[in-house]
Amino acid sequence: MFDEPFRWMEAISTRHSYVQEKLKKGQPVLAVPYKGGSLVMGFAAQPGKIFEVYDRIALGSLGHPADVERLRMTLLDMAHVEGFNRSDKDVTIARLLQFGIAPAMKQNFEEVMRAPYLVKLLFAEINFDNQPLFFRLNYDGHWETFKKGAVISGNEKESEWIQKQIEQTDFASLSLKQALKEACRLWEEGKKQSSPESEDADEQPTTLAEAFDRWTLEAAVLSTETERKVLYRVVAPDEIEPLKSAAK
Amino acid sequence: MSDKTDNYNNGSGDFIDLLERSGYSWPKAIAGLTSIDKAALTQGTTVLAFHFKGGAIVAGDRRATAGNSIMYDRCDKVIAIDDYSLMAIAGVPATAFEMARILAHNFEYYRRSQLQPLSTEGKIRALSKLLKDNMGLAMQGVGAVSPIFASYDKKEAKPYIYFYDILGAQFEIQTHTATGSGSPVIRGILEYEDLWGDQRLAERDFKQAAKLAIRLLQTAGQFDSATGQARPEDNIYPVIASITDQGYRFMPEDELAVLFQESTKRK
Numbered sequence: 001m002f003d004e005p006f007r008w009m010e011a012i013s014t015r016h017s018y019v020q021e022k023l024k025k026g027q028p029v030l031a032v033p034y035k036g037g038s039l040v041m042g043f044a045a046q047p048g049k050i051f052e053v054y055d056r057i058a059l060g061s062l063g064h065p066a067d068v069e070r071l072r073m074t075l076l077d078m079a080h081v082e083g084f085n086r087s088d089k090d091v092t093i094a095r096l097l098q099f100g101i102a103p104a105m106k107q108n109f110e111e112v113m114r115a116p117y118l119v120k121l122l123f124a125e126i127n128f129d130n131q132p133l134f135f136r137l138n139y140d141g142h143w144e145t146f147k148k149g150a151v152i153s154g155n156e157k158e159s160e161w162i163q164k165q166i167e168q169t170d171f172a173s174l175s176l177k178q179a180l181k182e183a184c185r186l187w188e189e190g191k192k193q194s195s196p197e198s199e200d201a202d203e204q205p206t207t208l209a210e211a212f213d214r215w216t217l218e219a220a221v222l223s224t225e226t227e228r229k230v231l232y233r234v235v236a237p238d239e240i241e242p243l244k245s246a247a248k
Numbered sequence: 249m250s251d252k253t254d255n256y257n258n259g260s261g262d263f264i265d266l267l268e269r270s271g272y273s274w275p276k277a278i279a280g281l282t283s284i285d286k287a288a289l290t291q292g293t294t295v296l297a298f299h300f301k302g303g304a305i306v307a308g309d310r311r312a313t314a315g316n317s318i319m320y321d322r323c324d325k326v327i328a329i330d331d332y333s334l335m336a337i338a339g340v341p342a343t344a345f346e347m348a349r350i351l352a353h354n355f356e357y358y359r360r361s362q363l364q365p366l367s368t369e370g371k372i373r374a375l376s377k378l379l380k381d382n383m384g385l386a387m388q389g390v391g392a393v394s395p396i397f398a399s400y401d402k403k404e405a406k407p408y409i410y411f412y413d414i415l416g417a418q419f420e421i422q423t424h425t426a427t428g429s430g431s432p433v434i435r436g437i438l439e440y441e442d443l444w445g446d447q448r449l450a451e452r453d454f455k456q457a458a459k460l461a462i463r464l465l466q467t468a469g470q471f472d473s474a475t476g477q478a479r480p481e482d483n484i485y486p487v488i489a490s491i492t493d494q495g496y497r498f499m500p501e502d503e504l505a506v507l508f509q510e511s512t513k514r515k
Contacts, residue, residue: 051360073259073361077266081266083353084263084267085272227497228331228495230330
């Protein structure tokens, strides 16, 4: 079936289209720095977009929940075995991606007879110099690094616009409250920039008020202000409540 | 990807199981070992824990010995396992530190993978299981550990203190406990303080509790050569930690230096 190179390239191209179509409705997840660490946030109809991977690593995701879960568990296993066998200082996203999950995802994507992973992943990390780092991993294993923050979304236009805004915003000088507010604003503005890409796109919330009404805002921080070893903390409902009230 | 993932998780949240599948094995009893020079083994003493108002205090001296030799005077025998759990070790540090490392990864791995913290009961049993797995070495006299485990249960809003014997039996402590070679000296004082002191131990605030812990460890060091007394001139103080509804907290050195002077001042 794939004995001619063209057939294989065609299959890969079809696979890209298939995965992108499946991810089209994926809601944005933003990861940005703030004065006291890094913030990861996103709205979701079902909770399960933002997770803790290791002491200083957070994960944001969109896509099929089963695929997100499988990759999340693989990351957790790799991080914890490495942290135990060597040191927590040896557990970094760059190592987990470059030597662990990214090559495996690429291989998976190019094995066209196997089901592809329907995911996009976003990582935030605070390194041991207390500097924030951001990474984005695509379903085909391609990954990128960012200094000022990053976003993933199923809608390319939306993603590009929000990414541009993140690059232009000095999130690192904002307090957590301000950064969360600004990230929510970008989420809402991003919706306006994106053209509906699916038939039922108009059924999804496009304003903050609708999003707060129908979905859950998931948010977590990697805080450099804590004395604990584990920097990850879920943003508490009382920290989100003022935004919710203001959006109404 | 499937090969990689198949080698790893099975979704149980059990880190020890994951470690074993990754090639790790707990040291077993050594076949044919008839005798060992126990004086050559590094040992650690003395640690204590008791309930105070709002939490539990866990403290330890800093000395590690091998027979009559002082091996180290800056040993940290109170170890944070997770945000709400502390373990204090007495016995062979090589084994005890390994247990603490496994437990720390175990609890965090469970919490992160299962998206909920391990129950306090589960935490308590996890240490018991490690001690049982270590029975062979403990019985041969080369790896005995006698720990104290303290954890704050957020759901119950209550601190728990457990003492373990070297074979893994666990005992819940209502008031106070101590272990290690200096413990006989201070157990009596703790009991006396709880029954006939100015206040019950559980009614004392953190500062009063910390002062008592400092005095107890100084006293243990007076009568037990394997317990190290503080050396303020070298900034060596005992480790004083607490767990409350806010999680664990280790008393910083600058606070300890002041409290140590206050606690050891003669009347």
